[in-house]
Amino acid sequence: MHLTAPAGTGRTGTRPRTRDADGMAVASFILGLLGLLVLNLFLGPIAIVLAAAALWRGTARRGRACLGLALGVADLVVLVASMEVAGTVSWSL
Template sequence: MTHGMSAARSGTSGLAVASLVCGIIGLLFFNVILGPLAIVFGAVALRQNRGGGAGMAKAGIALGIVDLVIFTVLLVAASSSGGFGWYMGG
């Protein structure tokens, strides 16, 4: 028997896992894209209510909301300082 079990074997919803992964990765990269994906995947996983993973789905939804809050804060900070600018040296 192998040590790593897939989500299908353990009874955990794949959408719940996807929600959690999108939420975690969205904290660092592409939060405007992965945040809403985490929320949608988590909501669908909770609605299907098949298998386990309700906790992971709720955590994914919470992290998706945090992703969007981080994006909003960064957007407000960038707009209050004159917008985005690139400095190429010289």
């Protein structure tokens, strides 16, 4: 159901759209997976933020958002572990 805001507010709805939240959940999952291989310093935090936003907005894809959140955290853990093993502030395959 689409709710309308009072006249003059400039907004067309008062509830966040679940379709946007579903897209965020899927994007967080994909970025979390990609972050395990490349650019985990950037993709990990983005995956975490997108997953948190999707969960906050009430996504229908709750499992995918939770996986995106876990993968985002895993990206950062992989980065820290790789830096410790290599003894540098960066890593490469």
